[in-house]
Amino acid sequence: MKPGPEHLDADYVVVGSGAAGATVAKTLSEAGYSVVLLEEGGPTSDTPFDADVWSTMRRLCRDNGSQMITGKALIPLLQGRCVGGSTVINSGICWRVPEDVHAEWIRTDPALGQTISYRDLNDHWEMIERDLRVSRVPENVLGGNNVLMRRGAEALGYRGHVIQRNVSGCQGSARCLQGCPTGSKQSVALTYIPDAVRAGAKLMPRHRVERIECKGNVAEAVSGTCVDADFRPTGRFFARAYRGVILAASAIQTPQLLQASGMGGSGPVGRHFMCHPGVSIVGLYEKPVDMWFGATQGFEVDEFRNHGIKIESLSLPPELLVLRLPGIGSKLQKYLENSHNMTLWGAQVRAKAQGTVSRGWAGTRVRYSPNQEDMAMFRLGLKVSAELCFAAGAHTILPGLYGFPEQVHEMSTMVRLLDGLTDVRQMNMIATHLFGTAKMGSDPRFSVVDTRFHSHTVSRLWIADSSTFPSNLGVNPQHTIMAMARQASHHILDASVKSR
Numbered sequence: 001m002k003p004g005p006e007h008l009d010a011d012y013v014v015v016g017s018g019a020a021g022a023t024v025a026k027t028l029s030e031a032g033y034s035v036v037l038l039e040e041g042g043p044t045s046d047t048p049f050d051a052d053v054w055s056t057m058r059r060l061c062r063d064n065g066s067q068m069i070t071g072k073a074l075i076p077l078l079q080g081r082c083v084g085g086s087t088v089i090n091s092g093i094c095w096r097v098p099e100d101v102h103a104e105w106i107r108t109d110p111a112l113g114q115t116i117s118y119r120d121l122n123d124h125w126e127m128i129e130r131d132l133r134v135s136r137v138p139e140n141v142l143g144g145n146n147v148l149m150r151r152g153a154e155a156l157g158y159r160g161h162v163i164q165r166n167v168s169g170c171q172g173s174a175r176c177l178q179g180c181p182t183g184s185k186q187s188v189a190l191t192y193i194p195d196a197v198r199a200g201a202k203l204m205p206r207h208r209v210e211r212i213e214c215k216g217n218v219a220e221a222v223s224g225t226c227v228d229a230d231f232r233p234t235g236r237f238f239a240r241a242y243r244g245v246i247l248a249a250s251a252i253q254t255p256q257l258l259q260a261s262g263m264g265g266s267g268p269v270g271r272h273f274m275c276h277p278g279v280s281i282v283g284l285y286e287k288p289v290d291m292w293f294g295a296t297q298g299f300e301v302d303e304f305r306n307h308g309i310k311i312e313s314l315s316l317p318p319e320l321l322v323l324r325l326p327g328i329g330s331k332l333q334k335y336l337e338n339s340h341n342m343t344l345w346g347a348q349v350r351a352k353a354q355g356t357v358s359r360g361w362a363g364t365r366v367r368y369s370p371n372q373e374d375m376a377m378f379r380l381g382l383k384v385s386a387e388l389c390f391a392a393g394a395h396t397i398l399p400g401l402y403g404f405p406e407q408v409h410e411m412s413t414m415v416r417l418l419d420g421l422t423d424v425r426q427m428n429m430i431a432t433h434l435f436g437t438a439k440m441g442s443d444p445r446f447s448v449v450d451t452r453f454h455s456h457t458v459s460r461l462w463i464a465d466s467s468t469f470p471s472n473l474g475v476n477p478q479h480t481i482m483a484m485a486r487q488a489s490h491h492i493l494d495a496s497v498k499s500r
Contacts (some may be wrong), residue, residue, distance in 0.1 A: 001193035005223075005235065005236035005237055005238050006226060006236070006237040006238070007237070007238050007239075008036050008202070008204065008237060008238070008239040008240070008241065009078050009240040009241075010033075010034040010035050010036040010202065010239070010240075010241065010242070011028075011034045011035065011241070011242050011243040011244075011486040011496075012024075012028050012033055012035050012036075012243055012244050012245070012246060012492070013038065013069045013222055013239045013241040013244075013245050014028075014035060014036070014037045014038065014240055014246045014248060015209045015222060015245070015247050015248060015249050015257070016039065016085065016224055016247070016249035016250065016253070016464075017036070017038075017041075017084060017085055017188070017189075017193060017203070017205075017466065018080065018084065018085020018086055018119050018188065018248065018250065018467040018481075019035055019085060019087050019188055019249035019299045019478050019481040019482050019485065020061075020085060020244075020250075020380070020466070020481050020484075020485040021039075021186070021248030021464070021465070021485075022035060022037075022084070022085075022087075022130075022191075022192040022193045023192055023197065023464075023481075023482045023485035023488075023489065024246050024248055024464050024485050024488065024489050024492075025037040025192070025193070025194040025196040025201045025488075026164065026193075026195045026196040026199070026201075026349035026491075027032030027486055027489035028200045028489055028492065028493070029199035029201040029259055030038065030195070030196075030197045031099045032052060032202060032494055033496070034201075034202075035201040035202065036199070036201070036202045036204060036239050036241075037193070037201050037202065037203045038201070038204050038207045038209055038222070038224075038239060038358060039082070039083050039085075039197065039205045039206070039207065040061065040081055040206070040207065040208040040227070041060070041080070041081040041082035041083060041085075041205065042082055042083065042205050042206055042229055043082075043083050043205050043311070044083050044084055044088055044179065044187075044188075044189045045062070045080050045083075045189065046334075046363045048181065049175070049178055049179030049181050050178065050179075051175060051317070052178075052180060052319075052353040053178065053317050053319040053320060053399050054107040054319070055080075056177075056178040056179060056316065057242050057427050058333065059082065059421075059500075060080055060081065060082045060088055060089050060178075060179060061078060061079065061080060061081060061089065061456070062079040062080070062081040062348065063363075064408055067098050067316055067364065067366075067371075068364065068443075069189045069275075069355070069366045069367070069368045069431055070365070070367055070368075071355065071367055071368050071369035071424045072369040072370075072424050072425060072500070073369070073424045073427075073429070074087070074425075075277060075368070075369075075430065075431045076332075076429075076430045076431065077134070077252075077275075077366065077430075077434075078430065078431075078432065079250060079252065079306065079406070079434075080324055082148045082189075083194065083203065083205050083390060084187045084188050084189025084190075085187050085188070086250075086478075087175070087188045087189065087352070088179055088187045088189055089177055089178070089179060090126075090151040090176065090177075090476075090478065091163075091165065091176045091177070091295075091296045091297040091314075092138070092165035092166045092167050092176060092187070092478075093164070093165055093297060093300075093312075093476040093478070094129070094132075094134045094164045094165060094166055094476070094478065094479040095164075095473075095475035095476045095477075095479055095484075096121070096125050096478070096480065096483075097121070097475070097477075097480040098305070098473070098475060099118060099197070100306075100400070100476065101122070101471065101475075102454055104470075104471060105471065106469060107293070107315075107335070107468045108129055108211050109441050109442055109443075109470065110237045110426060111441075111442040111451045112440070112441075112442075112451050112470070113132065113359055114451070115396070115451040115491065116484065118185055118452070119300055119488055120253070121483045121487065122485070122491075124477050124483035124486040124487060125479060125483050126184055126303070127203050127282070128479065128482050128483060128486070130207055130484065131186075131192070132166035132191055132419065132465075133166065133168040133184040133186055134164055134165065134166050134479075135164065135166070135167070135168075136161075136162045136163065136164050136165075136167070136270055137162050137163055137165060137169075137170065137295045137298040137299075138170065139165075139321055140172075140205060141170045141171065141172035141294055141295055141458060142162065142293010142294055142295060142298050142299070142323065143172055143174065143290070143291070143293045143295060143315070144164075144288070144289040144291065144293070144294065145256075145289055145291040145294060145297060145298070145313050145314075145344065146294055146295060146297075146313045147294075147299075148285070148289060148343050148346055148392040148393070149299040149300075149311075149313045149343070149388060149392065149394045150299050151161070151391070151393070152387070152388035152390075152391040152392035153299075153301050153303075153388060155391040155392070156391050158242055158300035158301050158331070158384075158388070158443070159301065159302060159355050160299060160300060160302065160311075161300065161301040161302075162298060163268050163295070163297055163298055163299060163300055163312075163315060164376075165184060165185075165295070165297075166185065166186040166187075166478075167180075167184050167185050167295075168180075168184055168186060168187075169182070169184045170184045170295060171184060171322075172293050172294045172295065173269070174291065174293060174294055174295070174296050174315040174317075175296070175314045175317070176295075176296035176297070176397075177296060177316070177317070177320075178317065178382070179294050186416050188482075190260070191281075194313045196408045196472060203247070203407065204237075204239075205235055205471075206226060206227050206228065206229075207224060207225075207226055207227075207239075207471045208226075208227055208231075208306075208435075209222045209223070209224040209249070209257060210223065210225060210248075210260060211223050211224065211257075211259075211260055211261050212225040212245055212258070212261040212458075212461065213238075213260070214458060215313065216366070217457065217458055217459055218458070218459045218460055219238040219241065219244065219245040219348070219455075219459065219460045219461040220240060220241065220243070220341070220430045221238060221239055221241055221245070221460065222238075222239050222245055222458075223236070223237065223239070224237060225235070225237070226350060227323070229244075234291065234351055235341065240476065241460070243460065243496055244460040244492065244495075244496075245460065245461050245462070246462045246463070246464050246488075247300035247419070247438075247461070247463045247464070247467075248465045248485065249461075249464065249465065250434060250465055250466070250467070251273065251357070251434035251436060251437045251438075251466050252364060252366065252434060252437070253363065253364075253464065253468040254356055254437065254438055254463060254465055254467045255269050255270035255357045255358075255437040255438055255467060256270070256357065256358070256359045256435065258448070259358065259359055260359065262307070263354050263457070263458065264453065267444055267445065267447055267448040267456060267457075268439060268445065268446060268447070268448065269438060269448055270358050270437050271354070271356055271433075272286050272354050272367060272436040272437060272439055273349065273354060273355040273356055273357050273368055273434070273437050274351065274355075274366075274431040274434070274435040274469075274471065275368070275430050275431045275432065275433055275434050275435065275470040275472065276348045276349060276351065276431070276432055276472060276473075276474070277349050277351055277378075277429050277430070278346045278347065278348050278349065278351060278429060278430050278431070278432060279347050279378050279381055279382055279385075279400075279427050279428065279438075280314070280324065280345060280347070280385070280400060281323070281344075281345055281346075281382060281386050281389055281398070281399060282324060282342055282343070282344055282392075282397065282398040282400065283342065283343040283344075283345070283383040283389035283392065283394035283395055283396075283397050283398075283401070284338060284342055284394055284395060284396040284397070284398070285341050285342070285392075285395065286341070286395060287341065288340045288341055288394075288439035289340065289341055289342060289343055290340050291315040291316075291340075291342065291344065292315060292317070292318075292344065294315065295315075296314065296315045296316050297312055297313055297314055297315070298313055299312075299313045300312045300313070301384070301388065302383075302475075303384075304380065304384060305350075305475070306457075307377065307380060307472055308349055308350040308351075308352075308377040308380075308385065308474065309348065309349055309350070309377050309380055309381040310347070310348045310373075310448075310475060311345060311346070311347050311348075311381065311384055311385055311388065312345065312348060313343070313344070313345055313346065314344050314345065314346050314440040316344055318336070318339065321342075321344065323337065324344065324398075324400060324428060325339075325398065326398060326406040327406070332456070335398075341343075341437070342472045343389065343392070343394070345385045345388060345389065346385070346434075346473075346478050347378070347380075347381025347384065347385055348375075348381075348383075348432075349370075349374060349377045349378060349384060350370055350472055350473070350474035351371075351374040351377070351472065352373045352374055353368060353369060353370050353374055354368075354436070355367050355368025355372075356368075356420045358436045368485070369424065370429075374424075375421070375422065375424065377427065378421070378424075379418045379421050382399065382401075382411070382414075382418060382421070383414065383415065383418055384406070386399070386411060387411060387469060389390055390410075390411050395406070395409065396409055397409075397414065399414065399417065400428040401415040401421060401427060402427075402428075404420075404421075404424055404426070406416070410456065412431050433466075433472065433477050434466060434467075434477065435465075435466045435467070435471065435473075436471065436472070436479070437467045437470040438463050438467035438468055438473060439468060439469070439470060439472060440453065440468040440469070442471065444457070448463065448467075448468070449462070449463050449468055451489040452488075452494075452495075453468060453487075453488040453492070454491070454495070462491075462492055463487045463488075464488040464489070465481065465485070466480075466481050466484075466486070470485070471486070472500065
């Protein structure tokens with residue numbers, strides 16, 4: 001006889017344990033409410049992180065790191081799927097949302113100025129920075145990849161700075177993307193989730209939420225499937241929420257959950273998908289760089305942020321770097337032999353294009369194509385990245401553009417080549433930082449949640465992740481996701497007091 005479904009209950013059920021979900025769970029549980037925190041992925045504290053990329057992808061990333069955005073070009077999309085979400089596999093970069101971006105939000109919808117004021121967000125950032133020990137990368141673990149970018153920026157007079165990260169005691173392993181092997185990165189798996197559990201929250205890994213259960217227009221519970229370490233079903237569960245359900249499952253999973261629950265017609269669910277596509281340049285130098293020592297990302301140039309780009313250093317493990325190098329066979333082997341003399345720097349683009357997220361017959365479907373405005377930003381990002389490489393002393397760059405020369409030795413040549421870069425399919429890209437698929441706003445016709453993060457159409461349902469953001473940011477979003485989630489938690493607590 002098959003066992004019945006597992007039953008859970010709490011004042012609040014939080015779906016997703018990444019930056020947003022962990023922040024909400026901590027805030028609500030420390031306020032004295034019972035919380036169940038549901039996470040599809042597995043725990044990250046039971047075994048050490050492996051340097052092997054395949055093991056990491058399989059254990060920590062959604063679909064083994066193989067997700068793709070479809071459109072005019074295929075663009076890889078990387079998301080964490082584990083306790084702590086993407087905070088476990090990102091570089092820990094902490095940026096407060098720029099004031100000009102926040103001002104854009106308020107101009108678009110003035111009501112947001114009352115519910116997510118910059119003053120409130122500043123208060124949250126200050127607390128988060130203390131909790132997560134945010135500081136600049138120490139000089140002794142900056143490493144050659146980051147030092148050379150700083151040298152290039154100084155030579156060109158471009159504004160840049162050592163990156164602020166939620167890291168304490170970095171050992172310079174350059175393994176942020178595989179999970180920090182020393183526990184120095186202060187992911188929410190090591191900070192806010194243990195805080196929430198100490199305050200009484202119940203963490204439930206390997207619980208995949210598949211539906212929001214409503215009675216009338218009131219969210220009362222969620223249901224789904226328990227899975228094993230290989231995401232094979234092991235049973236069913238039902239989690240009742242006496243005061244409310246909070247979705248914090250990401251700008252990809254949150255809209256799909258709404259759609260699966262019959263809420264796809266509630267405003268623009270799954271529409272307005274935005275991201276930061278990235279392109280990169282590899283530089284080759286006479287002397288060793290050794291990108292495998294130092295902070296994974298330790299220096300950035302924001303001189304051109306108002307033009308939609310931010311340049312960042314990035315250390316990739318050899319198994320991923322090989323995907324960015326030209327050639328096969330002996331040619332590729334020759335490049336790998338010289339990989340200790342390489343830098344890798346990328347341009348993060350605040351793209352204008354928008355796409356959609358839905359559930360297709362084969363699973364998640366993200367449709368998105370950069371537009372011509374974005375192409376201009378890609379060209380600028382590649383140009384600036386190349387300038388930085390040559391200014392730092394590179395003798396050769398590898399632009400990574402299909403149909404173009406694989407090596408460039410002079411900046412004037414790169415400028416001429418970029419004039420011919422007109423098609424997104426010519427570029428080697430990856431998409432990170434996801435936004436907008438359950439937008440916040442005062443008008444239900446154009447938004448999914450109101451200015452206090454509550455659903456326009458379903459009572460006792462809140463959304464606290466970056467799907468609510470009115471736009472992309474142009475900077476790394478984790479810090480703002482956490483501040484916005486904390487603000488959402490305060491609105492949830494206010495609603496709870498009023499309902500008593």
